[in-house]
Amino acid sequence: MRLVDTHAHLEELPDLELALAEARAAGVTDVIGMGVDGPTSRRVVAWAESRPGVWAAVGHHPLNQDGPDLDLLRELAARPRVVAIGEIGLDHEDEHRGPHAAQLEWFHACCRLAVEQGLPVCVHVRGSVREVYEALRDHPGITGVMHYWTLGWDWARRFLDLGMYLGFSGVLTRAGRQELREVARRVPDHRLLVETDAPWGTPRGRKGPMRPAWMVDTAKALAEIRGVDLARLAELERTNACRLFRRLKA
Ligand SMILES: [Zn+2]
Numbered sequence: 001m002r003l004v005d006t007h008a009h010l011e012e013l014p015d016l017e018l019a020l021a022e023a024r025a026a027g028v029t030d031v032i033g034m035g036v037d038g039p040t041s042r043r044v045v046a047w048a049e050s051r052p053g054v055w056a057a058v059g060h061h062p063l064n065q066d067g068p069d070l071d072l073l074r075e076l077a078a079r080p081r082v083v084a085i086g087e088i089g090l091d092h093e094d095e096h097r098g099p100h101a102a103q104l105e106w107f108h109a110c111c112r113l114a115v116e117q118g119l120p121v122c123v124h125v126r127g128s129v130r131e132v133y134e135a136l137r138d139h140p141g142i143t144g145v146m147h148y149w150t151l152g153w154d155w156a157r158r159f160l161d162l163g164m165y166l167g168f169s170g171v172l173t174r175a176g177r178q179e180l181r182e183v184a185r186r187v188p189d190h191r192l193l194v195e196t197d198a199p200w201g202t203p204r205g206r207k208g209p210m211r212p213a214w215m216v217d218t219a220k221a222l223a224e225i226r227g228v229d230l231a232r233l234a235e236l237e238r239t240n241a242c243r244l245f246r247r248l249k250a
Pocket residue numbers: 007009034087197
């Protein structure tokens with residue numbers, strides 16, 4: 001089994017080497033680390049360039065106080081181990097952070113960069129689903145993944161229609177998530193992805209911060225919901241990850 005963790009925050013893990021070794025042993029052979037600002041984007045690219053199985057996304061999280069360093073992101077995006085622009089998006093639930101108008105401006109700038117570089121986007125949505133949908137619609141040709149998907153089928157269908165993939169996290173393993181399970185059942189084979197968002201998104205039954213190895217729990221839940229075996233689900237997920245993140249190679 002060679003699953004791809006399509007969204008993790010490597011700089012937040014207490015012991016990166018241990019986390020990667022443990023992930024490989026569990027069947028999660030590749031991990032895409034997110035950049036949330038200039039410094040973390042730089043760092044994740046350095047890790048991707050020095051460690052097999054680690055890939056980088058460079059981006060600018062909506063909860064930053066200042067705008068993105070687009071020259072730096074453009075320079076990093078050209079490196080072969082950079083597979084996406086992310087994490088980017090809109091967050092309207094944390095009122096202490098960047099104003100919504102500024103977030104929208106940064107998001108559009110990063111989407112333009114992604115289209116220009118021919119890279120997919122990893123998109124954060126919180127309290128902002130309509131705004132994110134409308135913004136993505138302004139960028140014809142954009143591809144990417146709606147990371148940590150937790151919403152129902154109506155919105156899922158719209159993002160799928162835009163050409164986006166859905167990233168399922170440990171939330172899928174938790175009790176009382178009927179709407180999300182319904183999405184997991186209905187999403188077409190070729191549009192599903194799995195992720196951890198480590199160190200967040202701990203699955204049901206595990207204790208402590210999330211780690212890439214525990215993504216297997218989510219993959220199992222997804223396989224069970226879809227009525228396929230885990231090996232088949234893993235193969236599908238890897239195929240999808242390699243199709244969307246074109247620079248990701250076996
Ligand atoms: Zn994230």
